[in-house]
Amino acid sequence: MAANRRRPPTVEGPKPRKPRKGDKQGPADESDKKTELRKRGLILCIIALPVLVGFYATLLWWSNPHTDGRELRIDQYITLLRQGRIQSATILESDNRIAGRYDRGAYWVAVAAGRETIFSRLTSALEDAGVAYKVKQQPLKNLIVPASLILPALIVVDGLFILFLLFGRGGMGDAFAFGKSKARRLATGESKITFADVAGVDEAIEELAEVRDYLGSPDKFLAMGAAVPKGILLTGPPGCGKTLLARALAGESNVPFFSMSGSDFVEIFVGVGAARIRDFFQVAKEAAPCICFIDELDAVGRGRTAMAVGGQDEREATLNQLLVEMDGFESGSGVVVLAATNRPDILDTALLRPGRFDRRVGVERPDVRGREAILKIHSRGKPMAPDVDLTAVAKRTVGFTGADLANVVNEGALLAARRGSPQVEGRQLFEAIERVVAGPEKRSRILSPQDRHRIAYHEAGHAIASTSLPGADKVGKLSIVARGHAGGFTWLVPEGDQAAVTRSQLIDRIAAMLGGRASEEIVTGEASSGAQADLEHAGTLARRMVSDFGMSEKLGPYIVKPLSPGYQGEWGVGYSERISSMVDSEVQTILSEAYERCKSALTLNRALLDRVAQTLMEVEALEGDALDELMLAVQSLPDLVGAGPSSASSNSSQAGN
Ligand code: ADP
Ligand code: MG
Numbered sequence: 065m066a067a068n069r070r071r072p073p074t075v076e077g078p079k080p081r082k083p084r085k086g087d088k089q090g091p092a093d094e095s096d097k098k099t100e101l102r103k104r105g106l107i108l109c110i111i112a113l114p115v116l117v118g119f120y121a122t123l124l125w126w127s128n129p130h131t132d133g134r135e136l137r138i139d140q141y142i143t144l145l146r147q148g149r150i151q152s153a154t155i156l157e158s159d160n161r162i163a164g165r166y167d168r169g170a171y172w173v174a175v176a177a178g179r180e181t182i183f184s185r186l187t188s189a190l191e192d193a194g195v196a197y198k199v200k201q202q203p204l205k206n207l208i209v210p211a212s213l214i215l216p217a218l219i220v221v222d223g224l225f226i227l228f229l230l231f232g233r234g235g236m237g238d239a240f241a242f243g244k245s246k247a248r249r250l251a252t253g254e255s256k257i258t259f260a261d262v263a264g265v266d267e268a269i270e271e272l273a274e275v276r277d278y279l280g281s282p283d284k285f286l287a288m289g290a291a292v293p294k295g296i297l298l299t300g301p302p303g304c305g306k307t308l309l310a311r312a313l314a315g316e317s318n319v320p321f322f323s324m325s326g327s328d329f330v331e332i333f334v335g336v337g338a339a340r341i342r343d344f345f346q347v348a349k350e351a352a353p354c355i356c357f358i359d360e361l362d363a364v365g366r367g368r369t370a371m372a373v374g375g376q377d378e379r380e381a382t383l384n385q386l387l388v389e390m391d392g393f394e395s396g397s398g399v400v401v402l403a404a405t406n407r408p409d410i411l412d413t414a415l416l417r418p419g420r421f422d423r424r425v426g427v428e429r430p431d432v433r434g435r436e437a438i439l440k441i442h443s444r445g446k447p448m449a450p451d452v453d454l455t456a457v458a459k460r461t462v463g464f465t466g467a468d469l470a471n472v473v474n475e476g477a478l479l480a481a482r483r484g485s486p487q488v489e490g491r492q493l494f495e496a497i498e499r500v501v502a503g504p505e506k507r508s509r510i511l512s513p514q515d516r517h518r519i520a521y522h523e524a525g526h527a528i529a530s531t532s533l534p535g536a537d538k539v540g541k542l543s544i545v546a547r548g549h550a551g552g553f554t555w556l557v558p559e560g561d562q563a564a565v566t567r568s569q570l571i572d573r574i575a576a577m578l579g580g581r582a583s584e585e586i587v588t589g590e591a592s593s594g595a596q597a598d599l600e601h602a603g604t605l606a607r608r609m610v611s612d613f614g615m616s617e618k619l620g621p622y623i624v625k626p627l628s629p630g631y632q633g634e635w636g637v638g639y640s641e642r643i644s645s646m647v648d649s650e651v652q653t654i655l656s657e658a659y660e661r662c663k664s665a666l667t668l669n670r671a672l673l674d675r676v677a678q679t680l681m682e683v684e685a686l687e688g689d690a691l692d693e694l695m696l697a698v699q700s701l702p703d704l705v706g707a708g709p710s711s712a713s714s715n716s717s718q719a720g721n
């Protein structure tokens with residue numbers, strides 16, 4: 065997807081700039097040269113390796129003495145001498161041999177090195193026999209010992225060089241450069257991604273387009289006296305396209321783009337992170353105008369804590385350096401710092417002060433139009449059947465992020481390929497949505513009749529509760545085929561994008577989540593472990609109602625949150641035990657209110673519950689018209705708010721709502 069090069073050239077740290085005539089060479093040119101040099105060095109080293117090995121092998125072979133003929137023992141030799149059968153003799157100095165000819169051809173005798181007595185006995189025997197002999201010096205062979213030490217060493221060194229050049233960061237020189245920023249520089253035009261590849265986040269695109277225009281012709285903006293922000297923070301849930309937007313900006317603008325991830329600054333050695341930040345900004349300033357992108361800023365930008373324990377020191381030093389650097393350049397300097405995070409709440413407040421990341425751009429989940437546009441982008445280049453209705457897919461995928469939608473299209477294409485169809489069809493896309501929501505179906509899992517019965521009632525309970533409760537989402541599909549970890553699956557489809565939800569809607573949603581468990585309890589008389597995930601979701605939502613939305617009776621419009629984020633960090637809570645236990649009891653109150661409401665919805669529709677469960681056991685999955693027809697018979701419970709006191713059968717505490 066990304067224009068990934070396997071090993072990006074690293075940007076060199078600050079160097080005294082040599083004055084050059086005429087041409088302005090940025091760090092990029094230098095690093096290009098470096099890469100070129102490295103490549104050549106690598107080729108050289110690779111060629112050298114077989115040559116050296118060849119030399120060494122030849123040496124080993126040559127260092128053996130090479131004498132023809134028959135090998136004679138010393139005693140045989142002396143006997144032959146006495147018999148006068150030896151014709152000639154040459155003493156080979158380094159080989160420690162005597163070679164020559166005798167009456168049957170060539171011969172050689174091994175003479176122990178350094179044994180003077182053997183030599184003198186043999187020479188006197190030769191003299192006695194009257195054989196002329198000579199000594200052959202072998203000066204080259206004296207080189208064997210040093211060469212046999214040097215050559216293997218050279219081979220090892222060459223091998224190490226190759227390893228360094230292949231895998232060492234920035235070559236030999238940088239292998240130990242801890243403080244270097246590792247910043248990845250995208251050459252202009254390297255990123256093929258443009259704003260056209262991002263959809264559903266128009267405001268963010270607008271904001272970034274402004275940055276691109278400013279960096280393209282800063283004079284125009286400066287003439288107007290307009291100050292372009294020097295720090296822009298992209299915030300939003302994961303998968304909504306923050307990193308993608310940054311890459312698109314890199315593709316759109318004609319200035320250098322440096323990118324780093326916040327975690328690259330995090331090191332265990334104190335001071336290294338700070339040095340990397342310094343280096344990063346130094347490089348950027350030299351390359352101005354340019355864009356610096358720090359992804360996952362929260363890794364460095366976390367709030368500082370009062371207690372410094374372990375790695376805290378280092379993180380704090382890194383953060384401080386970041387703050388200093390961001391103050392260090394003027395807004396007209398042409399360096400724009402772009403950062404992304406999905407946890408703006410834990411960022412240090414100092415980072416968000418004007419003059420640093422003074423502009424915050426939300427990259428949120430796309431609405432229905434945005435979703436359709438994103439689906440269109442991702443279905444480019446995939447063969448789509450004419451029946452594919454992306455608008456319908458967009459309507460069904462409320463709450464999906466861009467990454468989820470990309471996943472849907474991809475899963476759809478995979479399904480189409482697996483089924484052997486030449487094009488991606490509409491129903492494959494819908495199946496892909498379910499897979500993304502709940503994981504693939506596990507048709508192979510065999511259920512016992514009791515499990516089947518229980519799961520059918522569980523899912524029917526969800527369906528009837530959510531249809532009967534006015535505030536809950538609508539049912540899109542029911543199935544008792546196992547998926548992922550779940551035994552069955554009820555797909556609740558929100559009716560549309562909603563900006564805010566009311567308390568009664570939330571209660572109904574929680575009630576629908578509990579519908580499975582309530583139904584099991586009504587029918588079988590006891591609870592099962594199958595509802596665990598439902599309970600978890602319901603509990604989380606109820607807790608948010610109390611502590612995030614201020615929707616509880618006892619606490620009222622009070623948001624329960626740790627004090628200022630970053631002040632006490634992970635350790636302090638910032639609220640008292642009393643509040644904490646009140647939250648717990650209020651969560652329980654909400655849950656039981658919802659549970660009661662769910663139970664009354666199910667008892668009201670008891671006959672239908674049986675029918676839906678029966679049908680489900682027969683056909684395994686229900687959706688579309690068949691489902692709608694069954695659900696027509698559902699009797700709705702009155703709205704929680706509009707109902708007035710008469711219908712508040714189980715709970716009278718909501719009167720003040
Ligand atoms: P984030 O950085 O916000 O967590 P990413 O930018 O990494 O999310 O998005 C992951 C992938 O999801 C992208 O590579 C892209 O394929 C897809 N995606 C996310 N948001 C969008 C969008 N708004 N438009 C098009 N594709 C998107
Ligand atoms: Mg990201």
Ligand code: ZN
Nearest residue numbers: 526580595598
């Ligand atoms: Zn359930």
